[in-house]
Amino acid sequence: MSTPMGFGRMHRKEDARFIRGRGGYVDDVNLPGMLYGAILRSPHAHARIVSIDTSAALAHPKVKAVITGETLAGLNLAWMPTLSADTQAVLATDKVRFQGQEVAFVVAEDRYSARDALELIDVEYDALDAVIDARKSLDPDAPIIRDDHEGRADNKIFDWEAGDKATTDAVFAQAEVTVTQDMLYPRVHPAPLETCGAVADFDKVTGKLTVWCPTQAPHAHRTLYALVAGLPEHKIRVISPDIGGGFGNKVGIYPGYVCAIVGSIVTGKPVKWMEDRSENLMSTSFARDYHMRGEVAATRDGKIQAIRVKVLADHGAFNGTAQPTKFPAGFFHVFTGSYDLRAAHCEVTGVYTNKAPGGVAYACSFRITEAVYLVERMIDVLAMELGADPAELRMKNLLRSEQFPYTSPTGWEYDSGDYQKTLQLAMDMAGYDALRREQAEKRDRGELMGIGIAFFTEAVGAGPRKHMDILGLGMADGAELRVHPTGKAVLRVSCQSQGQGHETTFAQIVASELGISPDDVDVVHGDTDQTPFGLGTYGSRSTPVSGAAAAMVSRKVRERARQVAAAMLEASPEDLEWAVNESGGAWTVAGTGAGKTIQEIALAAHSSLELPEGIEGHLDATCVYNPPNLTYPFGAYICVVDVDPGTGQVKVRRFIAVDDCGVRINPMIVEGQVHGGLADGVGMALMQLMAFDEDGNHLGASFMDYLLPTAMECPSWELGETVTPSPHHPIGAKGVGESATVGSPPAVVNAVLDALRPFGVRHADMPLTPAGVWRAMQGNPIRTDLAIS
Amino acid sequence: MQVPASFEFERAESVPHALELLERYGPEARLVAGGHSLIPMMKLRLAQPDALIDINGLAELSQLGVEGDTLVIGALVRHAALLADDAVGAYFPIFHEAERVIADPVVRNRGTVGGSLCQADPSEDLSAAFAAVRADAVIVGPGGSRTVPIREFHVGPYETVVEPGEILTELRVRIKPGAGSAYEKVERRVGDWPVAAVGAYLRTNEGMIVEAGLGLTAVGAEHFAAPDAEAYLIGKAAGEDVLREAARIAAASCAPQADQRGPVDYKRHLAGELTYRALSRAAERSRA
Numbered sequence A: 001m002s003t004p005m006g007f008g009r010m011h012r013k014e015d016a017r018f019i020r021g022r023g024g025y026v027d028d029v030n031l032p033g034m035l036y037g038a039i040l041r042s043p044h045a046h047a048r049i050v051s052i053d054t055s056a057a058l059a060h061p062k063v064k065a066v067i068t069g070e071t072l073a074g075l076n077l078a079w080m081p082t083l084s085a086d087t088q089a090v091l092a093t094d095k096v097r098f099q100g101q102e103v104a105f106v107v108a109e110d111r112y113s114a115r116d117a118l119e120l121i122d123v124e125y126d127a128l129d130a131v132i133d134a135r136k137s138l139d140p141d142a143p144i145i146r147d148d149h150e151g152r153a154d155n156k157i158f159d160w161e162a163g164d165k166a167t168t169d170a171v172f173a174q175a176e177v178t179v180t181q182d183m184l185y186p187r188v189h190p191a192p193l194e195t196c197g198a199v200a201d202f203d204k205v206t207g208k209l210t211v212w213c214p215t216q217a218p219h220a221h222r223t224l225y226a227l228v229a230g231l232p233e234h235k236i237r238v239i240s241p242d243i244g245g246g247f248g249n250k251v252g253i254y255p256g257y258v259c260a261i262v263g264s265i266v267t268g269k270p271v272k273w274m275e276d277r278s279e280n281l282m283s284t285s286f287a288r289d290y291h292m293r294g295e296v297a298a299t300r301d302g303k304i305q306a307i308r309v310k311v312l313a314d315h316g317a318f319n320g321t322a323q324p325t326k327f328p329a330g331f332f333h334v335f336t337g338s339y340d341l342r343a344a345h346c347e348v349t350g351v352y353t354n355k356a357p358g359g360v361a362y363a364c365s366f367r368i369t370e371a372v373y374l375v376e377r378m379i380d381v382l383a384m385e386l387g388a389d390p391a392e393l394r395m396k397n398l399l400r401s402e403q404f405p406y407t408s409p410t411g412w413e414y415d416s417g418d419y420q421k422t423l424q425l426a427m428d429m430a431g432y433d434a435l436r437r438e439q440a441e442k443r444d445r446g447e448l449m450g451i452g453i454a455f456f457t458e459a460v461g462a463g464p465r466k467h468m469d470i471l472g473l474g475m476a477d478g479a480e481l482r483v484h485p486t487g488k489a490v491l492r493v494s495c496q497s498q499g500q501g502h503e504t505t506f507a508q509i510v511a512s513e514l515g516i517s518p519d520d521v522d523v524v525h526g527d528t529d530q531t532p533f534g535l536g537t538y539g540s541r542s543t544p545v546s547g548a549a550a551a552m553v554s555r556k557v558r559e560r561a562r563q564v565a566a567a568m569l570e571a572s573p574e575d576l577e578w579a580v581n582e583s584g585g586a587w588t589v590a591g592t593g594a595g596k597t598i599q600e601i602a603l604a605a606h607s608s609l610e611l612p613e614g615i616e617g618h619l620d621a622t623c624v625y626n627p628p629n630l631t632y633p634f635g636a637y638i639c640v641v642d643v644d645p646g647t648g649q650v651k652v653r654r655f656i657a658v659d660d661c662g663v664r665i666n667p668m669i670v671e672g673q674v675h676g677g678l679a680d681g682v683g684m685a686l687m688q689l690m691a692f693d694e695d696g697n698h699l700g701a702s703f704m705d706y707l708l709p710t711a712m713e714c715p716s717w718e719l720g721e722t723v724t725p726s727p728h729h730p731i732g733a734k735g736v737g738e739s740a741t742v743g744s745p746p747a748v749v750n751a752v753l754d755a756l757r758p759f760g761v762r763h764a765d766m767p768l769t770p771a772g773v774w775r776a777m778q779g780n781p782i783r784t785d786l787a788i789s
Numbered sequence B: 001m002q003v004p005a006s007f008e009f010e011r012a013e014s015v016p017h018a019l020e021l022l023e024r025y026g027p028e029a030r031l032v033a034g035g036h037s038l039i040p041m042m043k044l045r046l047a048q049p050d051a052l053i054d055i056n057g058l059a060e061l062s063q064l065g066v067e068g069d070t071l072v073i074g075a076l077v078r079h080a081a082l083l084a085d086d087a088v089g090a091y092f093p094i095f096h097e098a099e100r101v102i103a104d105p106v107v108r109n110r111g112t113v114g115g116s117l118c119q120a121d122p123s124e125d126l127s128a129a130f131a132a133v134r135a136d137a138v139i140v141g142p143g144g145s146r147t148v149p150i151r152e153f154h155v156g157p158y159e160t161v162v163e164p165g166e167i168l169t170e171l172r173v174r175i176k177p178g179a180g181s182a183y184e185k186v187e188r189r190v191g192d193w194p195v196a197a198v199g200a201y202l203r204t205n206e207g208m209i210v211e212a213g214l215g216l217t218a219v220g221a222e223h224f225a226a227p228d229a230e231a232y233l234i235g236k237a238a239g240e241d242v243l244r245e246a247a248r249i250a251a252a253s254c255a256p257q258a259d260q261r262g263p264v265d266y267k268r269h270l271a272g273e274l275t276y277r278a279l280s281r282a283a284e285r286s287r288a
């Protein structure tokens, strides 16, 4: 594959090191004298701590320190703020509130001794009743989980609403047809292959703290450490090296990170802490856990008029969801989806339960996964009620291209779209009518085949700083671009790749703006001492925000180059034209052959060439990009499944995914992102689940229990594309990192339920395991968030 | 990273040497074969043996072949080797069909037949396959060797008749004419342990069933077998109704437990459905 001058397919620059095993991850960081930490965790979901005896652990010959909540309380660090302005225990002092919660931290000479010493710590617990079923969390007799909050009398975190209730209720009251459906988007986990961890190194002499940590948001971490620990911010350096998958699991600050830092301060040595798989699954940010009731009002001929939603949101024991401050339910209120309707209203109630904190993770675009799942399931429920074809029903109700920019009933301004075209392309690729004929023939023979459709619109690229901040930090991103004398460039950005290929795509953005080869652009990221401030990579925001910053800073450089070129050519800057041909970019004098390439200009900018008054020389530039709006990628997905009527097993036979993410910088990388998200969707729809038994035991705490999909469960993906550029993004790109994770689960679930039509099944909750499917066929569906009994 | 507690490690040079090491380290020592059950348990600290005795170098436990009318499978034969062996596939398709759905290629390259049986997990696949074909297990100990019918091998979940100082050396299965076998498993995902699985072995003579073996796993079948259903089949023609009735009897005789793989009613349903499917294919093969 050759290297294009700008956009286009090229191999990922980072793959040269990854495929040679030369990536560098946190666990590869080894410093002289480094010690190892391990965390003692609660076996109980809810218990009062009576006493903690660490004497035997301290007596272990290789143990250097044992830190408890009491130690931290002395430093005012026993609790830390969460990204939702709640507090979370770093190490428990009063109670433990979920199974797997952090209770003590051992620092020892090696990993083995640290782990051995955990068994020497004696904790006496007084077990309490646990709140496991979210639907009972607000019962009058439910145990109060957060009795650390003064005056708290229940487990409610917030009530929140969006849309117009009165108008919506009025439309429902008049509606010819209404349908209602309860559904659960169960608790799932991003389960990145690399678990979370940190190496903390506090230098007592310089007072500088360096933290290596696989964070998706290094700058936000640095500022939070400064605010929480009171360390001066310029004395904190956060380095996020190569990350083995993030998916939102690596946005927040975990107690282990704080413990590693305290461990380093206490011992004066670097401390490494790496969690194991079960710790990752049990204690770090889960995703979803939305108990939803959807209602749709429509005309008898299938025109959707209004949607009403009620949600019970299980946030676990600490409200640690990560989303912009004014959006406690994330962007869930885009649940009107891709449809033209008159009114919408939702109410979301957030509650505490005795489970791990989290909620916004796993490529969810701040809860758009839940929103899209809800509306796409509801469309199928309505189709079943009306006896309508689900594709036709969607076609009829999709927004039309002339309606853009479109303001939704819950206040979102969709930037651009041509939805019918995209759905039609997916249907053509699938051979939709032929599939329906095949299905009819199979049904006559008693065979179960299903065709599921999902159409999604995302709202990504948070976001305009006047609306969006995280703990007061506005969501604009900086970029710095240096151009060396020979015309090679270094781009510094704040966002951090976890596999998205930023080193390639961002180089391509600069390359296309400057007319140089992407091979001549290095991208520096993941080190707060080396990069400008910005909020990081999640919510598909890198290309919409930092990518825009990369384009804008390149344009600034280009403008500076114009001034220098004018001096070189003894022409007026206004008379110069920018042009890119096969040999690269150049400023030329209009109407003449005279011109200077960007490389010639770069050399001159650093030379003794005399520059006009006010022109500084050099070409370097910085910028901050504050997005005017979110971008709205969309897509149409069609899934074909076969279900074994005797066993309930589902086989995904085909999956057609047509994505429109605006302009594609590197189509190969876009396709890779889509492939991964589709596999995630198959996993969530069919096998992934973290249920809890009534004592709060986590029933999905290993990869034996929490199943990730493999190539065997994935068909050969059939991808298509339409391109509707974003009108407000400098290069017309929209985000794509989460599109497929958002769009694929409802397509798979709709397909399975379509297969089960002969049984009159309208809905069954994910994951649709063989048992779940069989039970749905019996009319006795499984409640998937609790232990199967 | 999960790390085990500390332990001694010894590499056995021969079966007598292994027995001697077992004797020396006592009941808290464990043999390690493929390590794919034992090492995960040690990492999770569910097992903390004082010593591991590595038997991977013992070629005498790796034999796989036909001796007269008997298929001999050494305890150290890897899942992958059993799957790759043509004679095994020709005489006992049940083993190939079971192996194809046990774990994944990485695990199958290391995990062993003997380790699987000695682990005695109540969801173990090979236990059902060997129960169906009524294999014999050969065990050696300080006092010499003994042969135990496989249906007496398992004492309960994670418990077998192999005593602390003993080693399972091989499995022996009689090869008989007119036999057919098959294995059916439902798993939530490739590489997962079974929700339920059934192995069937049938011998027919002029259309009549003369020998029947049913092995069921993950559904609480005693000794992984369904003797009532087997007895019912003897002397009958292998038609659909007969096989359905045998499946019903087999399903009724198990005692599945609910877990995250499924509720009791579903597992019992599967026991019946898979018994029927396995019997049907075994019957077809017995006629071929």
Ligand SMILES: Cc1cc2nc3c(=O)[nH]c(=O)nc-3n(C[C@H](O)[C@H](O)[C@H](O)COP(=O)(O)OP(=O)(O)OC[C@H]3O[C@@H](n4cnc5c(N)ncnc54)[C@H](O)[C@@H]3O)c2cc1C
Pocket (backbone or CB within 6 Å): B030, B031, B032, B033, B034, B035, B036, B037, B038, B039, B040, B075, B076, B101, B102, B103, B104, B107, B110, B111, B112, B113, B114, B115, B116, B117, B118, B119, B123, B124, B125, B126, B162, B166, B167, B168, B169, B191, B192, B193, B194
């Ligand atoms: C991811 C994964 C998925 C799996 N999926 C399945 C599945 O779907 N179905 C299934 O049936 N199995 C499955 N397994 C188990 C797999 O088949 C194991 O390899 C097998 O259970 C154990 O074999 P081993 O050789 O690794 O035994 P080891 O782990 O080495 O030993 C297991 C036990 O047997 C003892 N032992 C071993 N050999 C002997 C001997 N010769 N004499 C006496 N005692 C002995 C050991 O001391 C130990 O107690 C899976 C395992 C993994 C890791």
